[in-house]
Amino acid sequence: MTALGFLLILPLWRQGAEESILRRMEREVASIVEKASPWLVQVTATFEGPGAAEPLRCSGFVYSRGGYVVTDAGAVESAAGIRVSAGERTFAARPVASDRRTGVAVLQVAAPDLAPAVLAEEPCRVGAWVVALGNAYGMRTSVSVGTVGGTGRSILVGGRKYEDMIQMSAAVHPGDCGGIVADSSGRLVGMIHSVCPTGVPERDGALGLLQLFGKEAPAPEPRGPAPLSFATPAAWVRFSADRIIRHRRMVRGWLGVTARPVDEAMRAQLGLAEGAGAEIVRVEPDSPARKARLLTRDILLEFDGEPVRNLEALRYKVASYEPPVKVRAAILRHGERREVEIQIEIDPQR
Amino acid sequence: MDCEEIREFLPLFAGGELGEGERVAVEAHLGFCAGCARELDRYRQARALLADLREGEPPPGTWKALWRGLEEGLSLGVPAGLRSRPSGAYRLAAALLVGLAVGLAAHAARREAAGPASLPAATVPALQAAVRGTVPTAAAADSPAALRPEAFTLRVRGGAVPVSPVPPKDRFHLPLVEAFPPPDEREF
Numbered sequence: 001m002t003a004l005g006f007l008l009i010l011p012l013w014r015q016g017a018e019e020s021i022l023r024r025m026e027r028e029v030a031s032i033v034e035k036a037s038p039w040l041v042q043v044t045a046t047f048e049g050p051g052a053a054e055p056l057r058c059s060g061f062v063y064s065r066g067g068y069v070v071t072d073a074g075a076v077e078s079a080a081g082i083r084v085s086a087g088e089r090t091f092a093a094r095p096v097a098s099d100r101r102t103g104v105a106v107l108q109v110a111a112p113d114l115a116p117a118v119l120a121e122e123p124c125r126v127g128a129w130v131v132a133l134g135n136a137y138g139m140r141t142s143v144s145v146g147t148v149g150g151t152g153r154s155i156l157v158g159g160r161k162y163e164d165m166i167q168m169s170a171a172v173h174p175g176d177c178g179g180i181v182a183d184s185s186g187r188l189v190g191m192i193h194s195v196c197p198t199g200v201p202e203r204d205g206a207l208g209l210l211q212l213f214g215k216e217a218p219a220p221e222p223r224g225p226a227p228l229s230f231a232t233p234a235a236w237v238r239f240s241a242d243r244i245i246r247h248r249r250m251v252r253g254w255l256g257v258t259a260r261p262v263d264e265a266m267r268a269q270l271g272l273a274e275g276a277g278a279e280i281v282r283v284e285p286d287s288p289a290r291k292a293r294l295l296t297r298d299i300l301l302e303f304d305g306e307p308v309r310n311l312e313a314l315r316y317k318v319a320s321y322e323p324p325v326k327v328r329a330a331i332l333r334h335g336e337r338r339e340v341e342i343q344i345e346i347d348p349q350r
Numbered sequence: 351m352d353c354e355e356i357r358e359f360l361p362l363f364a365g366g367e368l369g370e371g372e373r374v375a376v377e378a379h380l381g382f383c384a385g386c387a388r389e390l391d392r393y394r395q396a397r398a399l400l401a402d403l404r405e406g407e408p409p410p411g412t413w414k415a416l417w418r419g420l421e422e423g424l425s426l427g428v429p430a431g432l433r434s435r436p437s438g439a440y441r442l443a444a445a446l447l448v449g450l451a452v453g454l455a456a457h458a459a460r461r462e463a464a465g466p467a468s469l470p471a472a473t474v475p476a477l478q479a480a481v482r483g484t485v486p487t488a489a490a491a492d493s494p495a496a497l498r499p500e501a502f503t504l505r506v507r508g509g510a511v512p513v514s515p516v517p518p519k520d521r522f523h524l525p526l527v528e529a530f531p532p533p534d535e536r537e538f
Contacts, residue, residue: 058523075523137522156529163536175522196527230527260535281535315538 045079059179073098134176146170190231253321256287
């Protein structure tokens, strides 16, 4: 009888004990923040000289043992002095180098005991949850949650193109740049890079005056959709940071072209297989491609013995060379296949 | 004209310095657009407050000339695609700085009779905060140094208030995306 009663009560007891999805999510997010927040640092760049700007603050994270810290290149590249605050401690930081193509800058502080971030090995998936940690407006460890809205994005920031970026819905604010984007396992999948201001309610300058004179200030009106934020993926953070730490400067291979996938009409005309080849749309002056006499509208068929199928993979392959190195490539020009030899050079970071 | 274009004209409309064609276009738009009408009200209120702070009316054309000069100054170093559309914050900062400049000129004319500063102590930080609130500090943080307005002195009846548009240690880094290049192209 007792056993029968227990069996009847058990489902009700289990129902009462079951956690809600929101409660579980809350616990997960808090656990990610707890795991990732020790990696987060605040970076303060100071400037000198006539007309020098006020100090600029952003975020960063501990990359590896030895006191290496990664932050956004744009914040520190012209700084006269850099300070890194980790927890209650503040250190003078020495810039090692930066990679303008990924926006990654490496600093070094005399604190070998700082715990380094755990970077994800695999790329993040579209639709995955992410937790962004930064120092919004100087407020330490500011957290927001969102989803990955897209990967492989190209953006133009400060007149410079950044490729293969992560697009996300997590809210990002001034001061967060260089901060951490963590996945649901608490691993770093990206570094906070920038925000697309579309739809940001404009700051209404009249508010200050109205408030000063005791008038009621209207609430700012949202204009358009929520802003998009962007992050540099962990793979490129790792690539740039490792190269910088190894060479004490950014060393990446450079061909000097802009290419795009061959469109369907051209593919049919040239008799290429689906996904095969890449059309060169720009050749940089004084570049290895120019020296090898590559031209716009050439179709890159093979590169270093492998067929060209995935442009992002090719981009990574070229960047991975440690110049000087010579590679052979096959191109299609006016329907005729040609072999060329290209001397890969170090990216001048123009 | 859409709201964004109309709002570029609002500071001049509030100052009564638009040409006939533009004035008619703005008036027509304001007839049906409550959002732009509200923004115009704010410009007018800000202007009225400034008029109360300064002495006399500016000479005709001053408003327009100063606005244009300031707009050109603000365009320095801004990417070409953004030049023709200063943000609302810039527009209002421009409008307010124009008013301040006019106030400065008016004050200079009567400086002899002004006597020693007699502003109540609490007014100075309040004025500084109000003026600073009109200057786009967040945008300035990501702009070249040439874009950031210089510190200046606000002269009002009874005294002078030093104003630094960008408060010290108030810059936080977050670059803004300017455009989305062709998504399938890669540089290497």
